[in-house]
Amino acid sequence: MFPSPRQGESYLLIPVPPTPNGRLHLGHIAGPYLRMDVLARRLRQHGDQVALYTGTDCHDSYVLWRAEQDDKSPTAVCRSFHSGIAQDLALMRIEVDGFVDTLEGEGRALQEQYARDALERLLASGDAVIRAEQIPFDLSTQEAIVGCWLTGNCPSCGSGCAGYFCEGCGTHFRPEQMVDATPRKAHAKVGQRTVENVFLRIADSAAHLERLHAMGVAPEVCDVVARFLAVPGNEFRLTVPISWGLAWPADPHGCPRAIFEILWEMFTYGHLHARQAGLEAHAWQRDSATKIVVGFGIDNTIPLLVGGVGVLAALPACKPPAHALTNFFMNLEGEKFSTSRRHAIWAADTAGAMDGNVDALRYYLCTVSPDHGVTNFSVSQFATVVNHTVAQETMDVVRAAVHQGHAAAINMLVTAPDAALIARFGTALAAQDANLQPSRVTLAPVVKEIAAWVAEARLRAPTGAQAYWWAKAFACLAYPIMPQLACAVWQALGHEGDPWLKHFHDTPPCGDLAQFDALHAAQILPAQLDALLPPYLQSTHTGKES
Numbered sequence: 001m002f003p004s005p006r007q008g009e010s011y012l013l014i015p016v017p018p019t020p021n022g023r024l025h026l027g028h029i030a031g032p033y034l035r036m037d038v039l040a041r042r043l044r045q046h047g048d049q050v051a052l053y054t055g056t057d058c059h060d061s062y063v064l065w066r067a068e069q070d071d072k073s074p075t076a077v078c079r080s081f082h083s084g085i086a087q088d089l090a091l092m093r094i095e096v097d098g099f100v101d102t103l104e105g106e107g108r109a110l111q112e113q114y115a116r117d118a119l120e121r122l123l124a125s126g127d128a129v130i131r132a133e134q135i136p137f138d139l140s141t142q143e144a145i146v147g148c149w150l151t152g153n154c155p156s157c158g159s160g161c162a163g164y165f166c167e168g169c170g171t172h173f174r175p176e177q178m179v180d181a182t183p184r185k186a187h188a189k190v191g192q193r194t195v196e197n198v199f200l201r202i203a204d205s206a207a208h209l210e211r212l213h214a215m216g217v218a219p220e221v222c223d224v225v226a227r228f229l230a231v232p233g234n235e236f237r238l239t240v241p242i243s244w245g246l247a248w249p250a251d252p253h254g255c256p257r258a259i260f261e262i263l264w265e266m267f268t269y270g271h272l273h274a275r276q277a278g279l280e281a282h283a284w285q286r287d288s289a290t291k292i293v294v295g296f297g298i299d300n301t302i303p304l305l306v307g308g309v310g311v312l313a314a315l316p317a318c319k320p321p322a323h324a325l326t327n328f329f330m331n332l333e334g335e336k337f338s339t340s341r342r343h344a345i346w347a348a349d350t351a352g353a354m355d356g357n358v359d360a361l362r363y364y365l366c367t368v369s370p371d372h373g374v375t376n377f378s379v380s381q382f383a384t385v386v387n388h389t390v391a392q393e394t395m396d397v398v399r400a401a402v403h404q405g406h407a408a409a410i411n412m413l414v415t416a417p418d419a420a421l422i423a424r425f426g427t428a429l430a431a432q433d434a435n436l437q438p439s440r441v442t443l444a445p446v447v448k449e450i451a452a453w454v455a456e457a458r459l460r461a462p463t464g465a466q467a468y469w470w471a472k473a474f475a476c477l478a479y480p481i482m483p484q485l486a487c488a489v490w491q492a493l494g495h496e497g498d499p500w501l502k503h504f505h506d507t508p509p510c511g512d513l514a515q516f517d518a519l520h521a522a523q524i525l526p527a528q529l530d531a532l533l534p535p536y537l538q539s540t541h542t543g544k545e546s
Contacts, residue, residue, distance in 0.1 A: 009291065010049040011438065012273050012283040013040055014321075016296035016304070017102075017265060020056040020081035021066035024088040025344035026377060027337025030330045030365045032295030035441050037094040038366070039293075039325075041480040042436040045501050051277065053269035054089075055100035055107065056082045059245035059261055061147030061163065065184070074244060078103045084348075091351035092358055093483050098272055100265070107268060112246045114267035115259045118311055119198060119238060119248065127314040128198050128238060134176040135195050135241055138188040144241040144255070145175075145183045145190065152181040156227070164237060165302060167329075170224040172236065172302040196251040199235035200310050211313060211320060212305055216439030218372065221326045224301045236306045238262070262307030263300075266292060266321070284318050291322035293438045298328050323438045328370040332377050333537060345377070345532050353532060354522035359482035360390035363450075366481050369443035379537065383529055389451075390482075391521040397457045398474060398485065402492050402516060405468030409493065409510040417469040417505075425473040428453055429501075432477065443481075450478050468493065475499040485519065492516035 015032035018024060024033075033054075040050045058078040067074040086099045100107045122128035136145040147163045154161045155177045159168030162184075164175070175181065183190055202208050208229065212222050228234055237260050239248050245258030270282040270292070281288035296304050305324060312318040329336055337344050351358050364385040368375045408414050428449040435442040453474055462470040471489050479486035479499045490499040492515070494508035530538045 008047045008049055009043075010289055011040075011043060011051070012270060012290050012292050013050060013052040014263070014266060014269055014292060014294045015052070015054050016263060016294065016300055017055045017057040018085055019060040019062050020058055020078045020085060021060070021062045022081060022339040023084045024347045025337050025339065026347060026350065026361075026365065027330050027332065027344065029088075029092055029094070029347050030369055030375075030377075031297050031327045032325070033089060033094050034092065034362060034365055035325060035327060035369065035371070035443065036293075036295045038443060038446070038480040039436055039438065039441050040095070041483065041498075042433070043438070045476065045479060045499065047500070047502060049277075051097040051273050052095065053098040053100065053265075053273055054096055055098075055102055055265065055269075056085055057261055058082065058101075058103040059258065061149065061242065061244065064244055065148045075103065088347040091356070092347055093362070098269060098276065100268060100272060102265065102268060107272075110271055111264050111268045112259075114271075115246050115264045116248070118264075118267075118315060119259065122200065122238075122311065122314060123198065125314065126201070127203075128200050129235070130196050131199050131235065132194050132196050133174055134192050136175060136181065136183065137191050137193045138183065138185070139191045140189045144193075144195070145185075145188060146240060146242060149184045150175055150178065150181055151184055152178040155179050164240075165299060167299045169227075170298050170301045171228050172306075174237075193253070193255070195241045195253060195255045197241065197257065198238040198248070200238050200307060200314075201235055202229060202306065202310050205229040208306075208310065208313070211309065212324070215309075215321060216323050217305065218326060218440075220372075221298065221301055221305070221324075224298070225305050228302055228306060236262075236302065236310060238307070238311075260303075260307070262303045262311060263294065263296075266294070266308065266312070284312060286317060286319045288319075291438065293323045293325065294321045295325040295327070298326055301326060325438075325441050328372070328374050330365075330368060330370045330375050330377055333379065334376060337377075343534055349532050353524055353528040354386070357484055357519070357522040359484050360386040360522060362481055363390055363447060366443035366447045371442045371444075379529065379533065383524060387523045391523045393458065394450075394454050395485075395521045397454050397461070398471065398489060401457060401462055401467040401471040401474070402489055403513070404463050405465075405471045405493060406510050406513055408464045408468050409507070414465045414468050414507055418466060421466065421469055421473070424456075425477075428473075428477055432480075436480065447481060450474075450481060453477055472499075472504060476501060476504060485521070488516045488519045 013036045015036040040052050043050045063074050067077045102108050102111045151162045154166035155173050156171045157169040165172045239257045240260050241255050242258050243256040248257040248259050250256050266284050270284045274282045283290040283292050309320045312320045364382050432446045432449050435445045475486040475489040476499045494510040
């Protein structure tokens with residue numbers, strides 16, 4: 001019987017927490033958050049036990065910059081945007097099992113405990129070492145000019161960058177290596193100080209790269225790590241000379257230090273997940289059957305795949321993530337989405353313009369998902385997908401099939417599904433599954449199978465029992481991408497909950513169609529679209545004069 005049952009696995013999915021220095025824009029959503037939600041939904045359809053945990057990275061120095069801009073305390077900034085980001089995920093139908101606050105309370109205590117314990121163990125084993133380095137300081141405030149406060153050019157590729165890493169090539173470096181380093185605060189009185197920080201040693205680069213290959217890390221991402229490890233003396237930073245963040249004792253010169261962020265949340269989330277699920281072993285412990293899958297942007301390659309994986313591999317009781325899913329950036333009309341420059345379309349605003357029905361938005365974002373390279377959000381293409389592809393072509397076919405199938409079920413005319421339809425469904429599902437693996441997520445082909453399923457029905461409209469089975473197959477195929485419509489179809493045909501594959505062949509009594517008929521695909525009017533865009537893009541897409 002199709003689909004074939006399989007032995008359920010246990011997964012903890014962790015999309016890297018965003019910095020709470022602003023609300024989420026669609027560039028954020030199209031990164032690890034939508035990708036992880038789609039993966040989680042498909043794994044659950046197959047019967048796997050899946051938990052998705054995230055939160056916010058409140059210890060990032062960009063929080064301090066936003067606090068200064070808004071004349072607020074860093075704590076107030078974190079609190080405000082932490083709750084706002086949780087709302088953004090919910091509005092996009094990205095379902096999380098835990099959205100953890102690591103600024104205060106239990107989340108903070110756990111993260112600090114695990115990070116400190118790890119550093120102490122690494123120093124004791126020799127896997128971490130203390131290195132002296134030259135750091136620029138503001139002599140008027142005696143504060144280090146690091147993180148977001150230091151700008152310049154990457155020593156590897158020459159791109160403009162800030163802090164310790166380059167978004168252009170993904171590499172990390174020490175502040176003293178930055179080319180044309182300039183303080184963000186123009187009035188800073190710059191001097192140099194020698195400070196001591198903790199660094200992680202990767203003793204065997206070849207073994208480390210082999211570990212990443214075993215995790216299924218994409219070759220182009222492994223190349224970023226290989227280039228970093230190939231530089232003589234390159235070690236990964238574990239502490240930074242600032243007071244904001246997870247506290248680490250000051251260096252011998254009295255310089256404050258904090259623990260650098262390398263997704264310590266793997267420990268925190270693993271702890272909370274085990275307690276919630278009633279598991280004895282945390283997902284990061286070697287004897288745990290739960291597999292961790294982390295998702296992150298290419299700019300976090302070195303912190304996670306050198307720092308995070310290196311730390312877990314060096315601790316005897318721990319295991320690295322089973323898989324790591326990296327995404328590139330999605331541009332907005334040819335330029336990178338940017339919170340600081342307000343070059344963005346915001347998730348909450350877009351969900352509001354679509355009356356909360358974000359299926360079409362998710363559909364479009366999946367077609368341009370930056371899974372293996374930089375992609376582009378085209379406003380005109382987005383409007384076409386929302387108003388034509390989904391609201392008209394898809395909804396017309398689905399609505400007709402559901403009504404035909406519902407009538408057949410009510411009149412007891414549903415027979416076993418046609419073998420040819422089941423074969424086509426199986427082929428489409430297998431094609432989707434090939435691109436929805438914990439080791440590899442590519443969303444455009446998943447959408448392609450949904451579009452092909454709809455296109456076939458537009459050519460040969462199914463009727464009677466064929467329409468019933470076609471609609472149920474559509475619900476299963478569409479669910480990871482378009483959960484609202486998929487669940488409405490599934491429930492209109494008598495099922496409860498979500499479209500689990502093991503229930504595909506069940507034929508429960510159908511109920512009322514009123515709830516399904518009340519679901520209308522959102523359309524977005526020119527004036528609504530105009531309001532979502534930065535001012536300098538509005539006239540391009542609404543027909544207004546410049």
